[in-house]
Amino acid sequence: MKAYHLLTGLLVAALGAVARSSEALEHALAEALRVMEQHPLIDGHIDLPFIVRSLGPRPLEVIARHNETMPGHVDLERMRQGRLAGLFMVAWIPCPDPWASDDYLDPNNAVRDTLEAIDIIQQMVVSAPNDLTLARNSEEVKQAFESGKISTLIGVEGGHQLGNSLSSLRLYAQLGVRYVTLTHTCHNAFASSAGSGTPIEPAHPSNGLTDFGRELVVEMNRLGVLVDLSHTSYQTMTDAIAISHAPVLFSHSGAAAIYDHPRNVPDSVLALIGDGADQNPGLVMSVFHSPFIDSKNATVERVADHIEHIAVVCGKRHVGISSDFDGTNNAVQGLEDATKYPSLIAELILRGWTEDELADLMGGNLIRILDDADRASGSLAWMPASAATYGRRKDLPAHWGGADDEYLPADVKQYLNQRRQLHDEL
Numbered sequence: 001m002k003a004y005h006l007l008t009g010l011l012v013a014a015l016g017a018v019a020r021s022s023e024a025l026e027h028a029l030a031e032a033l034r035v036m037e038q039h040p041l042i043d044g045h046i047d048l049p050f051i052v053r054s055l056g057p058r059p060l061e062v063i064a065r066h067n068e069t070m071p072g073h074v075d076l077e078r079m080r081q082g083r084l085a086g087l088f089m090v091a092w093i094p095c096p097d098p099w100a101s102d103d104y105l106d107p108n109n110a111v112r113d114t115l116e117a118i119d120i121i122q123q124m125v126v127s128a129p130n131d132l133t134l135a136r137n138s139e140e141v142k143q144a145f146e147s148g149k150i151s152t153l154i155g156v157e158g159g160h161q162l163g164n165s166l167s168s169l170r171l172y173a174q175l176g177v178r179y180v181t182l183t184h185t186c187h188n189a190f191a192s193s194a195g196s197g198t199p200i201e202p203a204h205p206s207n208g209l210t211d212f213g214r215e216l217v218v219e220m221n222r223l224g225v226l227v228d229l230s231h232t233s234y235q236t237m238t239d240a241i242a243i244s245h246a247p248v249l250f251s252h253s254g255a256a257a258i259y260d261h262p263r264n265v266p267d268s269v270l271a272l273i274g275d276g277a278d279q280n281p282g283l284v285m286s287v288f289h290s291p292f293i294d295s296k297n298a299t300v301e302r303v304a305d306h307i308e309h310i311a312v313v314c315g316k317r318h319v320g321i322s323s324d325f326d327g328t329n330n331a332v333q334g335l336e337d338a339t340k341y342p343s344l345i346a347e348l349i350l351r352g353w354t355e356d357e358l359a360d361l362m363g364g365n366l367i368r369i370l371d372d373a374d375r376a377s378g379s380l381a382w383m384p385a386s387a388a389t390y391g392r393r394k395d396l397p398a399h400w401g402g403a404d405d406e407y408l409p410a411d412v413k414q415y416l417n418q419r420r421q422l423h424d425e426l
């Protein structure tokens, strides 16, 4: 008898849950769409430019051919369907595989390829003037939303793409780049990486930022380029947070406390982000990539668990949304492509997130740190551009060539000879 009651009770509860969930879900989904009409959702990390580079030897023709629909997770049609209001398109170029030497000086095409990727982003915008618009700051993001266009911001995903040069950084900034990830899956001259998932040998004395990396962080602050710490080692994260004059960004990472993966942010680092006087007012944009979410149970609910954990530790003003679409072959169940953003917002509505909190999560927090980074840049306007160069370069000072510097103007040659003599005497 007792067992019978228990069974009936469980059955009633289960049926109730099913009935409640489908009705509640429908309601939450409708509410999500309403909220997304009112407030922009800006995705922090989409690898669409690399898909374009992958589809043929003449990538710009790929854009024209696939303007509305594109293989992968994202295209204009699906962005519209998913109510996406803006995105960081990422100019990502793979790490040299592997670096032949540990001085990071092997010649490679990363700077050319990054410029090509930025060009692809610009040309995608040109080819879809009614849908996309480039955005460099919060004002342009807001204007785009008001005019019904999708803001396209630019990120560069790896210090290796700077060719060991702060000049590259400055010129990327001029082209509209708003974040640079300090490392991708490889260490570089600036910083140590977390690797790709399996443990990698540490690099640099502390496995964190190098002196040149510290120069990079301050130069990024001066330029208003956000310091992105996804992909970096824990030590790089803490080193950069300690010296950054502006909010830092995690452009696509989850919470290690929810799923332990070196690409996720541990609580010890999350504790450094927040509104406290001794915290960095940065932003952790929570990712969808299944291997970071939960290798056995990557679902919308689990993604929401990561978001909520970051919100609990850092505060709801310090969490955002970042799919890593087109950069993952492992989509989360229920978040398979760019049409699915409303499902995540609906899940959070079911968990009690208010409209204001959702507005911050979807885009408000990102808009705030763009403004903060611009303010920090303004306050550093007194600083000249950093003259730092990578100390291990062998091509500086440059040599003119020819026998005995024969093409150099006489006074330059004289100056160099004096310098060399002085050097010998020392």
Ligand SMILES: [Zn+2]
Residues within 6 Å of the ligand: 157, 231, 252, 327
């Ligand atoms: Zn990535």
